[in-house]
Amino acid sequence: MQKIFDEVNSLDKRSYEKFFLTEDILMEHAAFSIYTYIENNFKKNSTILIICGSGNNGADGLALARLLYKKFDIKIYLANEPKSSMAKIQYERIKSLDITISEKLFEADILIDCLFGTGLNRSLDENSKTLISKLNSFNSFKIACDIPSGINNVGQIENIAFKADVTITMGALKLSLFSDVVKDFIGDIQVSNLGIQREIYETQTNKFLLELSDINLPFRDKDNSHKGTFGHTNIIIGTKTGAGIISCDSAFAFGCGLVTAISKEDLDLPYHIMQDRKISKNCTSIAIGMGLGEYEKNEIEKILETDILKVIDADLFYEKLLLKYLDDKVVLTPHPKEFISLLKLTNTDEISIEELQNNRFLYVEKFCKKYPKVVLLLKGANVIIAQNEEIFINNFGRAVLSKGGSGDVLSGLIASLLAQGYDRLEACITASLAHTTASNNYPKNNYSLSPQELIEEIKKL
Numbered sequence: 001m002q003k004i005f006d007e008v009n010s011l012d013k014r015s016y017e018k019f020f021l022t023e024d025i026l027m028e029h030a031a032f033s034i035y036t037y038i039e040n041n042f043k044k045n046s047t048i049l050i051i052c053g054s055g056n057n058g059a060d061g062l063a064l065a066r067l068l069y070k071k072f073d074i075k076i077y078l079a080n081e082p083k084s085s086m087a088k089i090q091y092e093r094i095k096s097l098d099i100t101i102s103e104k105l106f107e108a109d110i111l112i113d114c115l116f117g118t119g120l121n122r123s124l125d126e127n128s129k130t131l132i133s134k135l136n137s138f139n140s141f142k143i144a145c146d147i148p149s150g151i152n153n154v155g156q157i158e159n160i161a162f163k164a165d166v167t168i169t170m171g172a173l174k175l176s177l178f179s180d181v182v183k184d185f186i187g188d189i190q191v192s193n194l195g196i197q198r199e200i201y202e203t204q205t206n207k208f209l210l211e212l213s214d215i216n217l218p219f220r221d222k223d224n225s226h227k228g229t230f231g232h233t234n235i236i237i238g239t240k241t242g243a244g245i246i247s248c249d250s251a252f253a254f255g256c257g258l259v260t261a262i263s264k265e266d267l268d269l270p271y272h273i274m275q276d277r278k279i280s281k282n283c284t285s286i287a288i289g290m291g292l293g294e295y296e297k298n299e300i301e302k303i304l305e306t307d308i309l310k311v312i313d314a315d316l317f318y319e320k321l322l323l324k325y326l327d328d329k330v331v332l333t334p335h336p337k338e339f340i341s342l343l344k345l346t347n348t349d350e351i352s353i354e355e356l357q358n359n360r361f362l363y364v365e366k367f368c369k370k371y372p373k374v375v376l377l378l379k380g381a382n383v384i385i386a387q388n389e390e391i392f393i394n395n396f397g398r399a400v401l402s403k404g405g406s407g408d409v410l411s412g413l414i415a416s417l418l419a420q421g422y423d424r425l426e427a428c429i430t431a432s433l434a435h436t437t438a439s440n441n442y443p444k445n446n447y448s449l450s451p452q453e454l455i456e457e458i459k460k461l
């Protein structure tokens with residue numbers, strides 16, 4: 001996994017104080033990293049337009065222009081006069097180079113957005129909005145320097161943002177690159193080295209970006225085993241039976257030795273899914289909530305009271321009785337609408353979905369501070385997995401997963417791993433990565449994936 005930081009100003013400051021680097025050195029490395037990206041990916045003499053603002057993001061662009069000059073056909077568009085001291089220095093450095101300052105925007109092969117970086121401190125003015133909108137309308141390859149202009153330091157977009165194909169971010173990953181609302185604006189993310197290896201530039205953090213290598217699939221390492229070796233999950237089937245049945249299938253496919261559907265009536269299930277009326281004696285995990293619908297409250301309570309690890313999903317986030325069980329036995333897997341209900345039930349906050357989606361990390365942190373024993377998996381374009389003060393982000397999810405039943409598959413995957421002895425965080429991380437990886441491996445179009453096909457892809461991981 002990679003470290004993520006709320007802000008990097010303190011890291012820049014630390015590298016001046018601890019390693020005697022200067023702003024100039026950091027900036028030269030920042031510009032050089034974009035230069036290298038362009039050199040490695042584009043033909044000599046490609047046309048490049050660098051859009052520069054007045055601060056140090058603009059200064060990065062001016063330094064980049066100097067590096068690219070003569071190898072590429074480069075022009076600068078000065079959205080504002082250089083204002084920061086580094087912007088003025090970088091401007092002096094290019095003055096003798098005869099680089100064209102373009103009076104107008106045009107569709108170059110490559111556009112480089114150096115308008116605003118981490119210094120965006122208020123709403124965009126009308127000129128900037130028009131400028132960004134015009135840039136977005138061009139068919140050029142778009143590179144954002146540090147962060148696409150228009151995204152603020154907490155990952156919100158008030159009006160408009162530059163829509164990048166790639167964002168080359170300086171020094172370390174910033175949390176603002178991982179909110180759901182910026183997902184379609186940042187493109188691929190690359191981190192630039194600022195003159196010192198990243199592991200030295202970076203300090204401690206409690207936020208992490210998951211990588212594919214963080215997956216820990218339940219491969220068998222002992223052949224002297226039997227079905228009981230790999231746990232027994234119980235999936236509670238509610239009145240909307242389909243949801244729980246999907247979870248049964250995914251739990252079985254993800255390695256759980258035994259899966260029992262707990263149902264009030266006999267269901268037409270595949271033969272390998274067992275059925276019972278009550279929780280199995282040797283049960284090692286439970287999943288409850290998916291399609292629950294109308295269910296006797298005391299029956300739910302009896303299940304929640306058990307000392308078994310549980311995945312709690314869907315309809316249960318509207319049930320007040322859940323509040324007694326927000327402890328070290330549960331994994332909660334709400335989507336945004338369910339999470340705002342949970343925030344309300346727990347008296348944490350009363351907010352709209354929009355407010356949540358604009359501040360996902362804030363509300364996850366608030367909730368986890370109040371319930372530090374709970375493991376929370378907040379669904380969304382970027383899944384957030386959190387416990388106490390730690391946050392893990394899975395940004396591999398794509399629109400292909402935006403279908404009914406995807407969440408039920410995920411509940412089954414987590415329950416399966418809990419049954420097999422994974423701890424709750426490990427189970428969420430591996431299940432979530434398996435879920436997104438499998439969906440991305442689906443070979444057909446990105447709108448037709450069914451839960452069954454998703455489970456088939458999970459079997460191939």
Ligand SMILES: NC(=O)C1=CN([C@@H]2O[C@H](COP(=O)(O)OP(=O)(O)OC[C@H]3O[C@@H](n4cnc5c(N)ncnc54)[C@H](OP(=O)(O)O)[C@@H]3O)[C@@H](O)[C@H]2O)[C@@H](O)CC1
Binds near residue numbers: 056084117120147
């Ligand atoms: N620190 C370092 O060591 C390194 C920093 N690096 C680079 O510096 C970047 C940060 O630079 P930065 O702090 O100068 O801010 P930046 O993003 O250029 O914008 C500030 C300018 O925009 C203006 N402005 C703001 N909002 C506005 C609005 N809504 N509408 C209109 N104007 C607005 C604001 O105006 P003011 O508030 O002063 O009136 C100011 O003029 C960082 O992202 C990275 O790329 C790298 O080189 C690595 C080393």
Ligand SMILES: [K+]
Binds near residue numbers: 114117145146
């Ligand atoms: K930018």
